[in-house]
Amino acid sequence: MDKQLQINAQHGLHGQLSVPGDKSISHRAIMIGSLATGETHVHHFLTSADCLATLQAFKNLGVQIDRQGDEVVVHGVGMHGLKRPEHALQMANSGTTTRLMMGLLAGQAFESRLIGDDSLSKRPMRRVADPLAEMGASIETTEGHLPAVVHGQTLKAADIQLKVASAQVKSALIFAGLQAPGHTVIHELLPTRDHSENMLKAFGADLTVSSDKMTITVGQTDQLNAQTVQVPGDMSSAAFFMVAATFLKGSDITLTNVGLNPSRRGLLDVLVQMGGHVEVNETVSAGEAVGDIRVQSADLHPIALTAEQIPAIIDELPLVALLAAKADGISTIHGAEELRVKETDRIACVERELGKLGANVKALPDGFVIDGRTPWQVNDTVLDSHGDHRIGMMLGLAALLVDQPLTLHRADAVGVSYPEFFDDLNTLLEA
Numbered sequence: 001m002d003k004q005l006q007i008n009a010q011h012g013l014h015g016q017l018s019v020p021g022d023k024s025i026s027h028r029a030i031m032i033g034s035l036a037t038g039e040t041h042v043h044h045f046l047t048s049a050d051c052l053a054t055l056q057a058f059k060n061l062g063v064q065i066d067r068q069g070d071e072v073v074v075h076g077v078g079m080h081g082l083k084r085p086e087h088a089l090q091m092a093n094s095g096t097t098t099r100l101m102m103g104l105l106a107g108q109a110f111e112s113r114l115i116g117d118d119s120l121s122k123r124p125m126r127r128v129a130d131p132l133a134e135m136g137a138s139i140e141t142t143e144g145h146l147p148a149v150v151h152g153q154t155l156k157a158a159d160i161q162l163k164v165a166s167a168q169v170k171s172a173l174i175f176a177g178l179q180a181p182g183h184t185v186i187h188e189l190l191p192t193r194d195h196s197e198n199m200l201k202a203f204g205a206d207l208t209v210s211s212d213k214m215t216i217t218v219g220q221t222d223q224l225n226a227q228t229v230q231v232p233g234d235m236s237s238a239a240f241f242m243v244a245a246t247f248l249k250g251s252d253i254t255l256t257n258v259g260l261n262p263s264r265r266g267l268l269d270v271l272v273q274m275g276g277h278v279e280v281n282e283t284v285s286a287g288e289a290v291g292d293i294r295v296q297s298a299d300l301h302p303i304a305l306t307a308e309q310i311p312a313i314i315d316e317l318p319l320v321a322l323l324a325a326k327a328d329g330i331s332t333i334h335g336a337e338e339l340r341v342k343e344t345d346r347i348a349c350v351e352r353e354l355g356k357l358g359a360n361v362k363a364l365p366d367g368f369v370i371d372g373r374t375p376w377q378v379n380d381t382v383l384d385s386h387g388d389h390r391i392g393m394m395l396g397l398a399a400l401l402v403d404q405p406l407t408l409h410r411a412d413a414v415g416v417s418y419p420e421f422f423d424d425l426n427t428l429l430e431a
Ligand code: S3P
Pocket: 023, 024, 025, 096, 165, 166, 167, 168, 169, 171, 193, 314, 315, 338
């Protein structure tokens, strides 16, 4: 689907918005709720394509899941109650669904086949299959990719050093560890988002995290107890409006009830470092920090990001590139080579698409060098999401900074994480 993009937003963004539920937490609520005993009630579930793929996959594994809008009830079947699926499980575009389920299914007493769309079928899966193999798992990939067959079997506890900083890989190992007799110890390369750990602890799993967050110990867990999960607004969705309000003069917005988990809030620090005007009003709800974020427009200064800062801002890096392309100097982003294996090669896509608008963005193997002082000059009016939700939404914001009609090719990709994105953007533009 092609979309005409709104351009030249003279008055900035105004008003208040509650963004849809957190994608990472919504996936986990379905998965952990399915393995639990009893009814898990999920409020503010993210009804995007990715999370609906997870929901459907668990229905196909025999779990009764009732959904009305963003209210979901998962009738948990217990640790050993999943049923062999009759057909291949469709992972669609979702790396999180795929990788977490590989760990979860590796310890079940049946075989499952996982398939996905073209983008997902190009993404690396050995990063999950290999460490799971150390626990005795048997996952047959197609040369390291989907389709994959998970031959579920009895697992053994192990001591595993992760080779990539990835919450998806870590979570797969945690799900496997829950099913392996003994204690599995997982050592992270850098601390990554810890929603699996937080939620599993709340459901009663035998799981501990070291004080430096680098080591997770998970014991075999026979029973998880159903809970009520209040999903906070997704920081990675709020991020789009935080960025647009910063660079559009005259803006003043408040995003309500946003998840502020420390492993996800890197953009807040980056905005402040770049000169942004951000106020956070924080509380704790069900073990996760949440709060309202007020953002007003500001002049932007360049930034230098390095590897240790990347995990807490990984999904927001295309937006940081956009901010940097309007800052008054040269910004650098290093240590972000993981961007090359997301839904697209996000380093190449950002360089190419912002380049069409004349932004001075140079790709590096592991990030970018961006000179925000170069004036933009549109040289191609047809932008492309490349089928990547976050690239599509970032380009929807970039268009607000130019004065020529622009078209976004494959705009429907935004439905992967934020189907109402353009509507919500218009609401804030029109307020
Ligand atoms: C996610 C982890 C991150 C992130 C993705 C969601 C998760 O991926 O980019 O959008 O929910 O665990 P990696 O673990 O591959 O870095």
